[in-house]
Amino acid sequence: MTTASTYTYQQIARAIEHLTANFREQPSLSELAEKANLSEFHFQRLFTEWAGVSPKKFSQYLTLEHAKNQLRKGAPLSDAAHEAGLSGTGRLHDLFVTIEGVTPGQFKQAGSGLVLAYGVFDSPFGKYVLGEINGKIALLHFLNDGDEPESILANAWPEVTLRQDAEALHELVNQIFPTTANATMSHPLPVLLRGSAFQLKVWEALLKIPEGRLASYDQIAEAIGQPTASRAVGTAIGSNPIGYLIPCHRVIKKTGLFGGYRWGVERKQAMLGWEAARVDG
Structure with missing residues (x-):
């Protein structure tokens, strides 16, 4: 890009x-x-x-009606294969994400001496900072004017040493946002997520929403076996540290309204329209 x-x-x-x-x-x-x-x-x-x-x-x-129709169809969260969650025709290649989850306490014990390599890159949805630890994506954060990548990274991973090394991340970048029509995946994209057991369950459920489809907060709560926890689900979704790959942009209100988004509502709308166009295409 x-x-x-x-x-x-x-x-x-x-x-x-x-x-x-x-x-x-x-x-x-x-x-x-x-x-x-x-x-x-x-x-x-x-x-x-x-x-x-x-x-x-x-x-x-x-439009509101299109969103409602998508919700009525219902994303097959309960039976969708984890590996199929991010397989997208719009990306012209198979994109797989595998999660390695740790609690904050577990990471604190093992985090000493780790290095986070990072770089700032362009995408169809604006600039983003990508962070990687031991070959695993630890952060994908879209940037707005005035954002400081180093501060964002330090807040997300305070225990690690930061090292700017965009060159080392180009292979990952080309798999996330491919620049050629024949781009292919050589292996699954591994992501490192630090969160509570509840957060990890929510983020894993997001991976099961097919590209071009939508789910409500209530549907996510049902999918993780906690149907009364839609508000807590919303909080977990809002704290997702890996934009786009963990597709929190595909979750909207059950009324059909898009709702908020950590990286800006217009970016969420751009992603949803962009994906819908590619799936229909």
Whole structure:
């Protein structure tokens, strides 16, 4: 990914923000192009290249009715194979995630002397910082203006030594956001998650939501065997440290409203529309 792709996302995000806030009025192409500071022609072309569908089609994926239909279909969380959770046609390759979970206490005992390698990269959804410990992804955090990657990493993993080494992470980056149509997975993507037993159960359940589908907080609570814990599920989802790969963006309110997102509502909406377009495609 290049810096140009991040700038493209920023332009698209402004249009998506306006589109989502006013989807009932179905904003015109000229309105959306103005929000992106582009001519109608260039906006239509840029948006279609980024999303794979026209702005009009994309807007259909962001309507309340579409979200409700997705929830009514129900993501097969109870019987979906863990390995199939992130297999996505839209990514043009099979993407698998395997979780290694530890409690904070367990990690504290074993964390002395560990090094976290990190780098800042571009994606279809803006810049993000990626952190890796012993070959395992320990953090994927999308960045907003003013964010300091080192502070984010230090807060998430205070026991480890930070080492900036973007070059060492390129193989992982190319598997998360492939830049070529024939990109393939050589092996599962391992992630290192530090959390309580409850948090780990929630994050594992998120992996079972198929790409292009949605689930509610209540459905996640049911899937982990605690149907009355939807509020606690929401808290666990909000603390997910690995964006996109652990797909907390696929969880919305049972009313069909998208709800909040740790890395910004417009980014969540961009991800959901982007995935829906690829699955339908």
